[in-house]
Amino acid sequence: xxxxxxxxxxxxxxxxxxxxxxxxxxxxxxxxxxxxxxxxxxxxxxxxxxxxxxxxxxxxxxxxxxxxxxxxxxxxxxxxxxxxxxxxxxxxxxxxxxxxxxxxxxxxxxxxxx
Amino acid sequence: xxxxxxxxxxxxxxxxxxxxxxxxxxxxxxxxxxxxxxxxxxxxxxxxxxxxxxxxxxxxxxxxxxxxxxxxxxxxxxxxxxxxxxxxxxxxxxxxxxxxxxxxxxxxxxxxxxx
Numbered sequence: 001x002x003x004x005x006x007x008x009x010x011x012x013x014x015x016x017x018x019x020x021x022x023x024x025x026x027x028x029x030x031x032x033x034x035x036x037x038x039x040x041x042x043x044x045x046x047x048x049x050x051x052x053x054x055x056x057x058x059x060x061x062x063x064x065x066x067x068x069x070x071x072x073x074x075x076x077x078x079x080x081x082x083x084x085x086x087x088x089x090x091x092x093x094x095x096x097x098x099x100x101x102x103x104x105x106x107x108x109x110x111x112x113x114x
Numbered sequence: 115x116x117x118x119x120x121x122x123x124x125x126x127x128x129x130x131x132x133x134x135x136x137x138x139x140x141x142x143x144x145x146x147x148x149x150x151x152x153x154x155x156x157x158x159x160x161x162x163x164x165x166x167x168x169x170x171x172x173x174x175x176x177x178x179x180x181x182x183x184x185x186x187x188x189x190x191x192x193x194x195x196x197x198x199x200x201x202x203x204x205x206x207x208x209x210x211x212x213x214x215x216x217x218x219x220x221x222x223x224x225x226x227x228x229x
Contacts, residue, residue, distance in 0.1 A: 006157075031214055031215075033214075033216060033217075035217075035219075040202070040222075041221075041222075042219055042220070042221045042222060043158070043204060043206075043219040043222075044219075045216045045217070045218070048214040048216050050214055055214045056214050056216065091157060091158060093217075102148070102160060102163055103148070103160070103217060104160065105150070105157055105158040105159075105160070106157055107156060107157035108156075108157045108158075110155075
């Protein structure tokens with residue numbers, strides 16, 4: 001069964017540092033997403049990406065965040081200057097046909113900002 | 115705006131007993147509804163979805179869910195709980211108001227199955 005792969009599984013960074021979270025979505029999917037889950041809490045939408053551009057973003061996704069699909073396979077989330085409150089689990093997901101056939105989530109990257 | 119509600123933060127059930135994890139939804143139009151499970155320190159695993167058709171949807175690990183349009187509910191059920199079912203369960207609905215129909219998640223229900 002196809003999988004969404006995320007790396008690293010866990011990253012610890014100092015406040016103010018830049019981090020890049022990486023994802024390899026399912027190859028024939030067209031829609032890509034990042035979600036965030038602060039420890040044990042609700043899963044929150046950050047951003048969606050389609051046709052090589054952001055199609056929707058939440059209020060959480062401010063200027064500190066950016067996404068890229070640099071080479072047609074990887075899908076990255078960059079946080080420019082991390083804050084303590086960015087500590088969370090970040091999930092990448094991909095989908096086809098705008099969700100009719102389901103969404104596949106990666107196993108997540110646990111980001112700890114110290 | 116589309117939303118889902120999971121009214122119970124935690125559900126406790128004895129092993130071998132039936133379990134129900136509740137979810138209600140609020141959407142305009144026909145809902146696409148999903149259940150995901152999250153084991154400790156793991157990602158979100160897809161359990162099942164309702165798009166159209168039969169109101170009783172069968173999914174992974176013996177779980178099923180019943181779509182009830184009149185009660186706007188999509189409760190997750192299993193006839194006989196296992197200790198290994200203990201996890202955090204999320205109900206989600208596809209947001210048809212946004213540009214890319216992202217998922218909107220409920221707050222999650224922690225299922226604890228006692229031996």
